[in-house]
Amino acid sequence: MSSIVVGKITQLLDQVHPSLGTPLFVVVVIGLCSWLYTRIVRGPYNMSMLEKIPGPKSLPILGNAIDFAVPHYKFLKVLTDLVHQNGPVMKIFLAHRPYVVLSKAKGFETILSSNKHITKGPDYKFIHPWLGLGLLTSDGGKWHSRRKMLTPAFHFKILEDFLVIMNEQSSILTNKLAKLKPDNNTLDMFPNITYCALDIICESAMGRNVNAQSDSDSPYVRSLFKASDIIFQRQTSPWMWNNLAFYLRPSGWDFRKALKILHGFTEQVIKDRQKLYKEEKAQKESAKTTDHEEDLAIGQKKRLAFLDLLIDVSDDGRVLSDKDIREEVDTFMFEGHDTTAANMSFTLYALASHPEYQAKVQTELDSIFGDDPDRPASMDDLAKMKYLEACIKESLRLYPSVPLMSRTIHEDTVIEGQLVPAKTNVILFNYLLHRDPEQFPKPEVYNPDRFLNENIRQRHAYSYVPFSAGPRNCIGQKFAMMEEKVVISSILRKFKLATNLAKKDLCLLPELILRPKDGLPIAVTPRKPIV
Numbered sequence: 001m002s003s004i005v006v007g008k009i010t011q012l013l014d015q016v017h018p019s020l021g022t023p024l025f026v027v028v029v030i031g032l033c034s035w036l037y038t039r040i041v042r043g044p045y046n047m048s049m050l051e052k053i054p055g056p057k058s059l060p061i062l063g064n065a066i067d068f069a070v071p072h073y074k075f076l077k078v079l080t081d082l083v084h085q086n087g088p089v090m091k092i093f094l095a096h097r098p099y100v101v102l103s104k105a106k107g108f109e110t111i112l113s114s115n116k117h118i119t120k121g122p123d124y125k126f127i128h129p130w131l132g133l134g135l136l137t138s139d140g141g142k143w144h145s146r147r148k149m150l151t152p153a154f155h156f157k158i159l160e161d162f163l164v165i166m167n168e169q170s171s172i173l174t175n176k177l178a179k180l181k182p183d184n185n186t187l188d189m190f191p192n193i194t195y196c197a198l199d200i201i202c203e204s205a206m207g208r209n210v211n212a213q214s215d216s217d218s219p220y221v222r223s224l225f226k227a228s229d230i231i232f233q234r235q236t237s238p239w240m241w242n243n244l245a246f247y248l249r250p251s252g253w254d255f256r257k258a259l260k261i262l263h264g265f266t267e268q269v270i271k272d273r274q275k276l277y278k279e280e281k282a283q284k285e286s287a288k289t290t291d292h293e294e295d296l297a298i299g300q301k302k303r304l305a306f307l308d309l310l311i312d313v314s315d316d317g318r319v320l321s322d323k324d325i326r327e328e329v330d331t332f333m334f335e336g337h338d339t340t341a342a343n344m345s346f347t348l349y350a351l352a353s354h355p356e357y358q359a360k361v362q363t364e365l366d367s368i369f370g371d372d373p374d375r376p377a378s379m380d381d382l383a384k385m386k387y388l389e390a391c392i393k394e395s396l397r398l399y400p401s402v403p404l405m406s407r408t409i410h411e412d413t414v415i416e417g418q419l420v421p422a423k424t425n426v427i428l429f430n431y432l433l434h435r436d437p438e439q440f441p442k443p444e445v446y447n448p449d450r451f452l453n454e455n456i457r458q459r460h461a462y463s464y465v466p467f468s469a470g471p472r473n474c475i476g477q478k479f480a481m482m483e484e485k486v487v488i489s490s491i492l493r494k495f496k497l498a499t500n501l502a503k504k505d506l507c508l509l510p511e512l513i514l515r516p517k518d519g520l521p522i523a524v525t526p527r528k529p530i531v
């Protein structure tokens, strides 16, 4: 076999130049390449330790790429099958890079509960040109100080101010749904919910409305989708990993163009908001209010945005530069729209598929709102939506918005009895973790009762981590749950949902977030509350 390969290469090189076409020259070149590959490309990794970890056979250079050379919607199934064949700590190679895939609660606990394993995996670097090194992508001291600085922005009292925005945008959405004709009342819920989520996060993060619900074709909205799309393409295409190769391609140009618009928009909003902040401060000072500092405190301004807190702590560039502020605002925009949109859409789909649970949620909502389907939801109302909360959590179990996370570990670590060497990229496979039959009997069945208090206690603390867990858990999870309750309850107070899409026909794409391949068709019919 090897003599045939050498023969073929010899023939080829001979055509290029006769002096290259000698077998000795070809053997030397192949030897040199494999030496370079072993020493330089795989050199940083402890191969002898990795060899002891179970995993499918891999090829030099390609790794396990051939196993994953399937249509994208089959990716989750391929990875699930490989884990079932190899065990809950499984090694694979993507090109030359070793990955260890975890899929059980104990392994998740080892990584997520630790203060040491907080470095994100290499796939996140493709987000850096957009988000820089903000809260999502940074590590070490920078991440610690940012996390400390931003945590107060997600305090219950601050979040309450965003309720107005959530109610307003939900009402725009339900008005849109009310206009559907009885004979043509089925729509793809996914994009409609996404525009609503985008308007909510945009106004909450920046204090500026992009009106995606009425103009989904604005340059900012288009650029946001374009940039997310290209990042995902890059993550899954090794030939686009290299910066030079990427930026010379048309998608590299498109990415640059999209970032110019996204960064330009955020920078302009920051400038406008800083100006406003200075004017307000000057006004307060000239009014000689003794308690002006208190008046400026976050939480007391009308129509507060996360950006205001950042401007407040920036101390005129001494603590946070304008670029630092932009990183965090862009991070909220990136993390805060797709994730909630996906979860809201899947919850509405699950409830449309299960009229019995939908009816339970509607009974709960009717008991909270009586016969007034238009009253904006208050924080007290949201606290009473216990069954809706269980439905949202159950759809996050079956359809986690973030189906995979990754970390690079910096020291040899024992995970479920297996020694995993430093520099390995660990993939936390949430999608499969949430389907562990020992923790969730009949895992494919949608059953919100699993999230009623008495049933939660029986499970491992790391068996369900849709918002991650430990020090790098999702900072926006309370915001997300509030938003989802407001939007979903607004819809279910007014409409009955149904769908013809069976779960077995639902194809899932693990892109930057989990999304349905062919949308989520849902029929929407007006209803009256039962009082």
Ligand code: HEM
Binding pocket: 120, 135, 136, 137, 147, 331, 332, 335, 336, 337, 339, 340, 343, 400, 401, 402, 405, 406, 465, 466, 467, 468, 471, 472, 473, 474, 475, 476, 477, 479, 480
């Ligand atoms: C259903 C909705 C959401 C889900 C399922 C979700 C899930 C997650 C997950 C799994 C992580 C960890 C990612 C990783 O380690 O790679 C994360 C981190 C993060 N999320 Fe969320 N998220 C949601 C909504 C939000 C919202 C609404 C915001 C902002 C307003 C937000 C902001 C962030 C930030 C800034 C981080 C990085 C935190 C850090 O590393 O300290 N998320 N989220």
